[in-house]
Amino acid sequence: MFACEAKVKTMSPDKPKQSFHMAPEEFRRHGKEMVDWIADYYERVEAFPVLSQVKPGQLRATLPAQAPERGESFDAMMADVERLILPGITHWQSPNFFAYFPSNNSFPSILGELLSAGLGVQGMLWATSPACTELETHVLDWLVDMLALPAEFASSGPGGGVIQDTASSSSLCALLAARERATNFLTNEQGCDGKLVAYTSTQAHSSLEKAAKIAGIGSANLRAIEVDESFAMRPELLSAQIARDRTNGKTPFFVCATIGTTSSNAIDPVREIAAVSREHGLWLHVDAAMSGTAALCPEFRWTHNGTELADSYCFNPHKWMFTNFDCDCFYVRDRAALIRALSVLPEYLRNRATESGAVIDYRDWQIPLGRRFRALKLWFVIRHYGVEGLRHHVREHVELAQQFASWVRADTSFELAAPAPLNLVCFRHRAGDEANQRLMDRLNASGDLYLTHTRLGGRLTLRMSIGQSQTELRHVERAWQRIRSEAAAIV
Numbered sequence: 001m002f003a004c005e006a007k008v009k010t011m012s013p014d015k016p017k018q019s020f021h022m023a024p025e026e027f028r029r030h031g032k033e034m035v036d037w038i039a040d041y042y043e044r045v046e047a048f049p050v051l052s053q054v055k056p057g058q059l060r061a062t063l064p065a066q067a068p069e070r071g072e073s074f075d076a077m078m079a080d081v082e083r084l085i086l087p088g089i090t091h092w093q094s095p096n097f098f099a100y101f102p103s104n105n106s107f108p109s110i111l112g113e114l115l116s117a118g119l120g121v122q123g124m125l126w127a128t129s130p131a132c133t134e135l136e137t138h139v140l141d142w143l144v145d146m147l148a149l150p151a152e153f154a155s156s157g158p159g160g161g162v163i164q165d166t167a168s169s170s171s172l173c174a175l176l177a178a179r180e181r182a183t184n185f186l187t188n189e190q191g192c193d194g195k196l197v198a199y200t201s202t203q204a205h206s207s208l209e210k211a212a213k214i215a216g217i218g219s220a221n222l223r224a225i226e227v228d229e230s231f232a233m234r235p236e237l238l239s240a241q242i243a244r245d246r247t248n249g250k251t252p253f254f255v256c257a258t259i260g261t262t263s264s265n266a267i268d269p270v271r272e273i274a275a276v277s278r279e280h281g282l283w284l285h286v287d288a289a290m291s292g293t294a295a296l297c298p299e300f301r302w303t304h305n306g307t308e309l310a311d312s313y314c315f316n317p318h319k320w321m322f323t324n325f326d327c328d329c330f331y332v333r334d335r336a337a338l339i340r341a342l343s344v345l346p347e348y349l350r351n352r353a354t355e356s357g358a359v360i361d362y363r364d365w366q367i368p369l370g371r372r373f374r375a376l377k378l379w380f381v382i383r384h385y386g387v388e389g390l391r392h393h394v395r396e397h398v399e400l401a402q403q404f405a406s407w408v409r410a411d412t413s414f415e416l417a418a419p420a421p422l423n424l425v426c427f428r429h430r431a432g433d434e435a436n437q438r439l440m441d442r443l444n445a446s447g448d449l450y451l452t453h454t455r456l457g458g459r460l461t462l463r464m465s466i467g468q469s470q471t472e473l474r475h476v477e478r479a480w481q482r483i484r485s486e487a488a489a490i491v
């Protein structure tokens, strides 16, 4: 016996077996109640203030200081969900949620999530649950066709797709693979030399800066390229900056273009950016976190022009494709670069299937080792809606946003602050920043709807982001009425 081993009494076969587990019968009963509760929640969600109105610390003040010594009933827990938790919820699934970008979902997705929890699979290796890996590969191949992505992203070639938790993780993985490719896989061994330089636009998501920090590139070595009047990256400035960096002894290695920037949904000119990237041998990653879903519809595929030249690409079904958070689809043209950058193989993970070379082990395609069975919910969503159903709802959201934009255009008190190519409308009252801030605060405090803001051209701008699964014309009409009446009360 090792000194660190616990000394425990051996179990007696005569003692009655004690268990604190929930019995299957109880689970069956509470599970059905829970599904009912969730269905009821969606039926009453419009009755809640969209933005939670609680004060900081309010929930914690109501919770017991210590964990319960004795287990409690499930009914007691659900009573507390109603009494304590619901007031602290900001209702992302309310049809009156117009903030940030959507994080929408659907009943098939919720059921897929439940099934994933029920199976309790950890799919780090093909061998730890072959279905987890193979369904993921298969569904991601479907999406290559569904979005008309480059055929090189499909698993039948040298590339392939994987589900990441978030677009932030995809950008980080892309950056790491690019870093290793650019340094002949030596940075993993020896660390960064401070010369590598990456590029994106001033409008790129903050996750790029975070990735540059985590990957050891350094945020000072992430160049933010200026944008044009539609907030899209200017490729000629990218080219000039790369040339300057080369002259100064730096090593340009990575560019991230965005299809649908977070602030204003600007579409970077991916084809021109790709031409610059290829000319200099840089890895091009395309971040289409929200707007990638638009490519389901042929008429919106212009947003993806040039993606066929990208080294990697991601979009989030957990934003606009009716799939619960978390679910980001990440594709690479050359999976070998990604796998070589991220793979570490300790003895305890060795197995015959891996050694045969015939399987994918997704642990090598991501940062963590462990992974959930996320493909189930995506599979359920795609099978439930079909491509036709997904397109229908995406088109509806775009139509609603275009309708909203037309109302803003027609009202002389307001102005559009940026082009609205899809489902985000950036607008502001002409009375200036302070009035817009007050307008947004009053609307959000009312609980009737929830809007968030950004700054465009230095001016405070409101964002009407339409993508919640249940949002209909009546919600958007009412939002516009509320915006106009609050504005009239302020100005």
Ligand SMILES: Cc1ncc(COP(=O)(O)O)c(C=O)c1O
Pocket (backbone or CB within 6 Å): 101, 165, 166, 167, 168, 169, 205, 207, 258, 260, 261, 262, 287, 288, 289, 290, 316, 328
């Ligand atoms: C363009 C873009 N990229 C990345 C992200 C980050 O998404 P995630 O939360 O999946 O990391 C967002 C979030 O809104 C985004 O709009």
